[in-house]
Amino acid sequence: MTLEEPPLRPPGDRESAPASLPAPPALEGISWRGLDRLDLPALAALVAACEEHDDPPYRTSEDELAEDLFDGSACDPDVNTIAGVTADGALVAYARVRALPGHEVNVRVFLGGGVHPEVRRRGVGTGLVAWQVARARQLLAELPPQVPARIATYVEDGMGDQEALLRRAGFEPRRYYTELRRDLALPIPATTIAASLRVEPWTQELDDQVRQAHNEAFADHWDAEPQTPEAWQEGNSHFAPEWSFVVMDRSTDRVRIAGYLLSGRYEQDWPAFGYTVGYTDLLGVRREWRGRRVATALLTTAMRAYAADGMQYAALGVDTESRTGAFGLYEGLGYVPTRSSVLWSIEV
Template sequence: MRASSRATLAERAQAPAELPELPDPLAWRSLVPADVDALTALIGHIEATDNPPYRTTTDEVRDYFDPGQDYAGIGGFDGEGKLRAFGFVRLRHGEAQVRRVFLSGGIEASLRDRGVGRAILDWQLARARQILASSEYAQESDVTALIVVDVDDDTGALAHLLASRGFAPRRYYSQLRRDLTVPIPELTVDRPLYVEPWTPSIDDAVRRAHNTAFNDVWGSEPLTPQEWQRERSHNVPSWSFVALDRSSDRAQVAGYLMSGRYEHDWPALGWTEGYTEILGVLPAWRGRHVAGALLTHAMRAYAADGMQYAGLDVDADNPTGAIGVFGRLDYEQVRSSAVYMLEI
């Protein structure tokens, strides 16, 4: 009899000894880093067909094979050796609170509605269970593990398939934009707070502040310096700002806004935008207009560089009060998405 009332992760994962077979006529094999170009081409073809408001770059596909995670990928090739379908399973190392396995995949339009997608999902679920059961946390009983899939608002077939396998939508996100031709209000912060341009010298202090600011946000994990840099590979320094409290000799980071430039997404979006990747305000300074001042500074920087919109994503359950700030600054929702989860 176990001392704990809860089974270990390995016991809960119920990992199968064998993976389910994948359908003919495709030839299936594991994907490796040498397949990056073929995978990028397939994802590009799928996105050209489905026309989501983004495009995946080669660097982003290369991240599928990042050694800082446990991963497994499967690809279906036709008789001429062309990749026509894929599925990926990824478990990041280092997550402390919740172990999340992310699933992603895609199929050429000509192969849809033939059971290929269902077969790939079943393979992914089985492989995800194997990865969890063999992970460093396998013998822990107090660990929470989730299998996670991001679902755009216009992919009802995927949502239906996930629901049939026990997934449920657990988080909702809105994609917002703000027309930069609309006058930008003058928002200031009271002294001793100052909004200043981001500089490399303040970067690690911002990282540490981010880990504090997002401590109460679902799914957020503390970032190491290496993870911080990787998360901001598209960062634009001239579009990024920091709010500093200079009430003492040593300035404290009260808030920060880091922006990205995703030019490869603009044709799919239909407009140019400065994208607010990360916006955070430390608890001690919330309610003092820090977020609004950071956003308006960024808007002016975007507009000065000819951008048409300011864009960002927001969690519908964000506990910081940021959603109200966006509404007051004339952001509007353009799309939404959901995160489907299966708890193990």
């Protein structure tokens, strides 16, 4: 299924930021405040309860929560989070907003949160989304006005209640994504590339060159924002360097990165999946080297690395509407769709 992509609103056409934020729902025995790093164990317990009930095809680690709420350059939990806390310190709901780094192409504020199954159907989710949207508008008022903006969140397929809540709050489905996996028990094809191109292990010394290659490779992708050195280092708690590779062009004295594949090891997800998996987080080929089997060589090399470490599957995500032909590439290598998600947004 595809959507006609509407343009973002022209810069300067944003609604005024609210002077105050709506109060969260009044629940007996529950107080509301911002989150603190000391809340991480209680927050992890709340998220685990939500995921046990909703059964999404992943599980969120405490490290991921720390990165999302406290460690990023745009994190400010005192003003960008809110949580419902019982007298004994248990969390029953939380919400956060976060402006993603980089404002050259557009500005984006993403929402996240959860409500404990035992306190649902009491207006908590509706109240928290209203708080998030208002706070997001305040954040947007502080960011560059010369580029368009959106307030957004991802929803996994099958989450009908969450979709209905977002629609009531003014969100619309904007972009579709599909997760693919590949059985590593199947033969992995051999891949031949030009002799001047070599698949080599990722190293820390190459990392900033990989960042620059990524910015070039994704410059023509939808919603892509150039990665600063600071932003590039964020959210790496599950990075798997042993499963990450680059293709180097050594045809001249000026050695260049033609493409790269960066992997993640998300062990907390494996029980939910029911199998072990090596995950391709980022795959990119610079324009000059496209059509030369660079991506295929990277993918098959990563598959062999995953299999050598005992992984049962390789997996990755793809923008369903991407015009790069990536879907055909993955299907040709034996990847099959497993699930999908949707980006919901308010264009501001």
